[in-house]
Amino acid sequence: MEGCITVESELSRIISKFETQKKINERNVDESIQILENAKAELLARSPMDTDEPVRATPNTAFIRQATKNAKDVAGKVSTSHRELHAGVSRLGKVIDKNFTADFNAINCPEALLGKEKLDHLSQAIVEYLFRQGLLDVGNKLLEEAHMQMDETKARPFVELNAILVSLSEHNVAPALQWTMEHREQLEQRHSVLEYKLHRLQFIELIRRFPHDPRAILEYSRHFQRFRCNDQIKDVQRLMGSLLFLNQGLEKSPYRDLISQDLWLDVSETFTKEACALLGLSMESPLTVCVKMGCRAIPMLLGIRHAMLNHQVGDILNNSRQELPIEVDVVPDYLYHSRFTCPILRQQSSEKNPPMRLNCGHVISKDALMRLSNSTKSTKIKCPYCPSEQSATDAKRIHL
Numbered sequence: 506m507e508g509c510i511t512v513e514s515e516l517s518r519i520i521s522k523f524e525t526q527k528k529i530n531e532r533n534v535d536e537s538i539q540i541l542e543n544a545k546a547e548l549l550a551r552s553p554m555d556t557d558e559p560v561r562a563t564p565n566t567a568f569i570r571q572a573t574k575n576a577k578d579v580a581g582k583v584s585t586s587h588r589e590l591h592a593g594v595s596r597l598g599k600v601i602d603k604n605f606t607a608d609f610n611a612i613n614c615p616e617a618l619l620g621k622e623k624l625d626h627l628s629q630a631i632v633e634y635l636f637r638q639g640l641l642d643v644g645n646k647l648l649e650e651a652h653m654q655m656d657e658t659k660a661r662p663f664v665e666l667n668a669i670l671v672s673l674s675e676h677n678v679a680p681a682l683q684w685t686m687e688h689r690e691q692l693e694q695r696h697s698v699l700e701y702k703l704h705r706l707q708f709i710e711l712i713r714r715f716p717h718d719p720r721a722i723l724e725y726s727r728h729f730q731r732f733r734c735n736d737q738i739k740d741v742q743r744l745m746g747s748l749l750f751l752n753q754g755l756e757k758s759p760y761r762d763l764i765s766q767d768l769w770l771d772v773s774e775t776f777t778k779e780a781c782a783l784l785g786l787s788m789e790s791p792l793t794v795c796v797k798m799g800c801r802a803i804p805m806l807l808g809i810r811h812a813m814l815n816h817q818v819g820d821i822l823n824n825s826r827q828e829l830p831i832e833v834d835v836v837p838d839y840l841y842h843s844r845f846t847c848p849i850l851r852q853q854s855s856e857k858n859p860p861m862r863l864n865c866g867h868v869i870s871k872d873a874l875m876r877l878s879n880s881t882k883s884t885k886i887k888c889p890y891c892p893s894e895q896s897a898t899d900a901k902r903i904h905l
């Protein structure tokens with residue numbers, strides 16, 4: 506972030522310098538053109554119009570010489586200012602290089618993408634992202650080139666979802682309303698406000714587009730009868746209040762917030778959230794989440810690598826690439842499942858090393874359990890946290 510601010514301030518400096526120079530140059534060039542035009546007029550006035558006409562007078566050579574000198578001076582000034590600006594632009598490049606890391610090889614992990622299975626997962630994530638963006642033909646082309654197939658039923662929800670979002674961006678709530686009717690029961694179970702928000706927008710659209718037809722607007726307000734939540738009732742009262750300004754238009758009324766573009770963005774977001782929840786999808790595509798989390802993690806990883814190299818323990822980072830050497834600060838929206846870190850071995854649990862529950866209720870990793878079991882001569886192991894004893898085979902795997 507600091508890097509962005511530094512680069513931005515350098516950029517603003519160059520832009521403001523550029524604008525000042527532009528104004529000065531334009532003024533100088535205009536003046537110079539005017540002087541040259543005058544010189545031209547002077548030459549024409551004092552030259553014979555055709556060969557038969559006698560020479561009228563000697564042109565004012567001093568004036569013309571002065572005009573030429575002025576033009577040369579202006580051209581020189583423009584060229585100098587261009588050189589100065591160019592120096593600023595190249596300095597900006599250096600500031601970008603200095604403030605942003607371009608070399609990520611140190612934390613690169615090529616083995617993460619080795620093998621067809623892993624590459625297929627990556628292609629699938631990219632295709633899903635493209636489908637979510639409505640770029641079906643691009644997604645299908647990628648599937649074809651990656652020699653992959655995606656179930657038609659998997660792609661269909663994205664097509665529908667995207668078509669509705671496009672309609673909403675065009676201020677057309679009809680397809681979204683149709684969708685809410687079809688899923689009303691599930692939406693009500695989720696206490697969704699989507700249907701209310703859509704009717705509200707449609708009502709405002711009618712006010713905006715057909716102010717001369719109050720009967721149709723009042724007729725539409727019947728849709729609000731089924732919304733009985735306190736907040737919605739108050740909001741409907743306000744909507745009805747806005748009808749007082751039908752003739753003069755909402756733009757000049759105390760209800761001008763009702764025609765804000767933000768309401769359309771908000772309803773698109775609510776629709777995406779509800780549709781994804783009903784389809785069992787996350788609101789953002791896995792690829793988007795990975796990129797966002799990567800942007801959070803990379804500065805931390807570069808920082809820790811720098812610190813480890815300074816203490817000559819950089820090799821640890823290379824040897825433990827399967828596991829991050831530090832905890833990455835995850836925003837709550839991106840926490841999808843619980844994690845378990847073994848209190849004995851301080852390792853995060855994995856498919857090969859899952860958490861195991863002992864009879865007393867304490868949980869340790871499978872590796873820790875095996876070590877305990879191997880280190881004791883008896884058939885029983887003792888819990889590392891309490892006096893209870895049990896057979897290692899009685900420990901139960903915990904699925905998180």
Ligand SMILES: [Zn+2]
Nearest residue numbers: 865867888891
């Ligand atoms: Zn115990």
